[in-house]
Each structure stands twice: as C-alpha cells, then as structure tokens.
Amino acid sequence: MPRLSLDELLLELTAEEDLLFVQDLDGVCMPLVRDPLTRRLQPQTIRAAARLGDCFRVLTNGEHGGRRGVNRLVEQALQPEVDPAQAGLYLPGLAAGGVQLQTRHGVLSHPGVSEAELEFLQSVPLRMRDRLAPLLEQTLPHSTRAEREQLLDRIVLDNAVSPTTNINLVVKQLQGDLPRIQQLQEQCLELLLELLHQAERAGLSNSFFLHLAPNLGLEGNRERLRPACADRSGTTDFQFMLQGAVKEAGLLVLINEHVRRRTGSAPLGDEFNVRSAPRDLDALTALCVERIPAELMPTLTGVGDTITSEPTPDGRGWQRGGSDRGFLTLVQQLGNAYGRPNRVMLVDSSGGELERPSHRDPHLRGLTDPEDPLQLNVLVPGGPAAYCDWFEQLSRQRNV
Known part of the structure; x- marks a missing residue:
C-alpha cells in the first residue's frame, strides 16, 4: 500500500x-x-x-x-x-x-497490581543505586564521589511502577568509547537480572520483567539487548516493569x-x-x-x-x-x-x-x-x- x-x-x-x-x-x-x-x-x-x-x-x-x-x-x-x-x-x-x-x-x-508488587517496586530505585555506585566508579575512574552521586540522581528514575536505569548521560561522558559503553550495557542488564532474582526470593517470581529500550526483539521470553555501535548508542533504558505491562495489551484496555x-x-x-x-x-x-x-x-x-x-x-x-x-x-x-x-x-x-x-x-x-x-x-x-x-x-x- x-x-x-x-x-x-x-x-x-x-x-x-x-x-x-x-x-x-x-x-x-x-x-x-x-x-x-x-x-x-x-x-x-x-x-x-x-x-x-x-x-x-x-x-x-x-x-x-x-x-x-x-x-x-x-x-x-x-x-x-x-x-x-x-x-x-x-x-x-x-x-x-x-x-x-x-x-x-x-x-x-x-x-x-497487588500491594506486595507495589511495595517491592518502591524499593527498586534504592537497590539500583546501590549496585550502580561501584559501576560508575569503575566506568568513570576520574570522577569524584560527589559527581557520581549527582549522576546517580539523574540516571536512576524513581518511577512508581516502572523504575528505570537510563544511562544516556554516562554514555555521553564515555565519548564514543564503544568497548566501555557495551560493557556498561551488559553490566546494567546483569543488575536488573539480579533484581528479578531478588523479587523471586521475595515470592514474586512471576510479577516482573525487563524492558530494554531500544531493543532487538525477543530471545525466548526476554528482550534482546541492542549493543552500542559507531552510529547509535543502542540500549540506554533498562526498565523494571510489571509482567504483562506491554503496550499491545494496553491497546486492548484502551479499546x-x-x-x-x-x-x-x-x-x-x-x-x-x-x-x-x-x-x-x-x-x-x-x-x-x-x-x-x-x-x-x-x-x-x-x-x-x-x-x-x-x-x-x-x-x-x-x-x-x-x-x-x-x-x-x-x-x-x-x-x-x-x-x-x-x-x-x-x-x-x-x-x-x-x-x-x-x-x-x-x-x-x-x-x-x-x-x-x-x-x-x-x-x-x-x-x-x-x-x-x-x-x-x-x-x-x-x-x-
């Protein structure tokens, strides 16, 4: 057409x-x-x-x-x-x-959404910060602690039901260093996978999933990370989301x-x-x-x-x-x-x-x-x- x-x-x-x-x-x-x-x-x-x-x-x-x-x-x-x-x-x-x-x-x-799920989600931004702090120190070795704390305030998005790590500002500081950007992407993915395991241990094994933006579609039931390359940053948003919270299902709710x-x-x-x-x-x-x-x-x-x-x-x-x-x-x-x-x-x-x-x-x-x-x-x-x-x-x- x-x-x-x-x-x-x-x-x-x-x-x-x-x-x-x-x-x-x-x-x-x-x-x-x-x-x-x-x-x-x-x-x-x-x-x-x-x-x-x-x-x-x-x-x-x-x-x-x-x-x-x-x-x-x-x-x-x-x-x-x-x-x-x-x-x-x-x-x-x-x-x-x-x-x-x-x-x-x-x-x-x-x-x-259950109260137990909302309670766990409330804890996720602090969990993200705790894991990201040493990653930033490793990724930006010449930065000061105060600079990293300020950066954490910007990249950890304390959303109520979709807490997110957004690494755009860190990627900008890495100035096109692809190996370090790709390493950071993998580390952020590992961080969120660990949060999923923590939710499972809290009795919420089927409550959450990871949304990567942008991504390269699904690999099994998991979204595929889009690595950084010379002309684009790849995945920069790592969202911890409630299972079922996908736009296509949302379209039916709106209809x-x-x-x-x-x-x-x-x-x-x-x-x-x-x-x-x-x-x-x-x-x-x-x-x-x-x-x-x-x-x-x-x-x-x-x-x-x-x-x-x-x-x-x-x-x-x-x-x-x-x-x-x-x-x-x-x-x-x-x-x-x-x-x-x-x-x-x-x-x-x-x-x-x-x-x-x-x-x-x-x-x-x-x-x-x-x-x-x-x-x-x-x-x-x-x-x-x-x-x-x-x-x-x-x-x-x-x-x-």
Whole structure:
C-alpha cells in the first residue's frame, strides 16, 4: 500500500466518526533527551489533546505521576494560570506500559497490581543505586564521589511502577568509547537480572520483567539487548516493569474503555487489564474478534517512534524490536481482522539528543526492512515539531 501524506491522513481522520487515536509520548510530541527532567510539553499540544476528547488516549512506557512523570510537564506548561486537574487537561490513557491508568482530571489507578508488587517496586530505585555506585566508579575512574552521586540522581528514575536505569548521560561522558559503553550495557542488564532474582526470593517470581529500550526483539521470553555501535548508542533504558505491562495489551484496555464510554458496556469485561490479557499478538487479535462486534470496534490510529530492525548475525533474517512495534503491529492486525482502515504513523525522533536511525534514509535502515510485516502508513520526517503542528490541525478539524 502506498504511504499517505499527512494531509491525506488529516482528511481521513477528520471524517472518521468512531476514532480511537493512540499515541506514544517521548520522541512523538516532545524531542528525546538524555535527562528526562529536561523534557518539555507545549501548551498548545496539551490543549489539542483535550479538544480531541474521548477519541484520544496516550500509551507510554513512561509514567503519569511523580517528579519525572508527564503530569509534571503538563503542570509546568499550564500553571500557575491553569489547574490541569480542574480543567481536565492531563493526558488521559495508559502509562508504564499499561498498568497506570489516568483520567483527564489526573485520577490515577493501577488495575491488576497487588500491594506486595507495589511495595517491592518502591524499593527498586534504592537497590539500583546501590549496585550502580561501584559501576560508575569503575566506568568513570576520574570522577569524584560527589559527581557520581549527582549522576546517580539523574540516571536512576524513581518511577512508581516502572523504575528505570537510563544511562544516556554516562554514555555521553564515555565519548564514543564503544568497548566501555557495551560493557556498561551488559553490566546494567546483569543488575536488573539480579533484581528479578531478588523479587523471586521475595515470592514474586512471576510479577516482573525487563524492558530494554531500544531493543532487538525477543530471545525466548526476554528482550534482546541492542549493543552500542559507531552510529547509535543502542540500549540506554533498562526498565523494571510489571509482567504483562506491554503496550499491545494496553491497546486492548484502551479499546475496551472506549467501547464502554460509547455503549455503557465493556465487551472484554469491567475488570479487564493488561495483567489478565493474552501475551501474544494473535491471541490479542482473536480475543477482540471473539468479544467485540464489528459495529463496536473503532477505527484505530497508532503513533510511535521506536521500532528497530537489524540483520541477524548470519545475514539470513532480521531482529525486530522497539517499544512501539508491538502495539503498532496490533493496530495493523486489528484493521485487517475487521476490514478497517487503521493507520500506523511513525515519527522521526532522530533529531533529539539521542542517536536514532533517521527518516532521511529512504530505506529506513535500522527501523524497518524489506520483509517487515509492520507496514508504516504515514511517516513524519519533521519529527515532534512537525507532528505537533499536524496534531493541532487534527484537533481543530474534528471540532469544526
């Protein structure tokens, strides 16, 4: 299928009566940065999301709440003039891969998550710091203890349900020293694997998994690390996440909630959440087809920026991954299953502070490949700035 232009997609979505527009955040509506505390959201983007109303939902691996969450960015953009909770200007939808649900008034819930799991998660940032401290001393031998403590404050993300080690700032200091960067990546992976073992010893053996961003797809049930190379940093985010907290399962939660809003009844059940959802794309598609009649299924548009594709070491296949790949592929599969013109948009996030494959490459190397089953309907080579301009147009057109 030929790709659509942004103008063509705008016409399509303006005319669509029952639309569910599902969007990632980092790299889509704000540039990627090494330090999440420096992120910024534009007020006009926040207001555009509000204008779209119930047809718009976010789906992110970041979090809504906390000092590193997106709610703080909304507050910074709008206050002191506007209280986003009262005005209903928080971004509604799912965070932490699907376990943190938020209304537009900022009411948070964690469907399917136990108190024991939340308690263990609360301890993870300190556990990360304890293990990372000697690693930083080894990796940056000329740094002072005070400098390393300050760095730890920036790279250990104390998210409530997805604590993360983000090594972008350390990678920057290593100045392209690939052996040391690759060694650090392996050490961070080992660190999180040890945290999994600690959870198992605490009786939470099936509660958590490791999300690596970006990654090279799955190896068994575990995401494959993307080593640093000459033109990109590889895996820089090591997230300790709740089992089942993957965006593709989150997409079904959003669809279920969307149908409930329109009809008063949730076809997948009132208690359906990512923890109880099937784990693979075919099973998720089959569940939808079985439980949601065609007349109730909305037309979907999925927007992301993080997909990867690299040749296998033997050159006979492809290693495909990326935190948006699963949910974008499910958007496509559901379109095929229901005969709907579902659309997949990919925003070029290579213009931020992180090294990413660029849309300037006509073959989109590093993102997709000639045999990729994921078909990208719309590209946004202008990055988050161009996407936000288009997004505002969409919100105004649907409200004419």
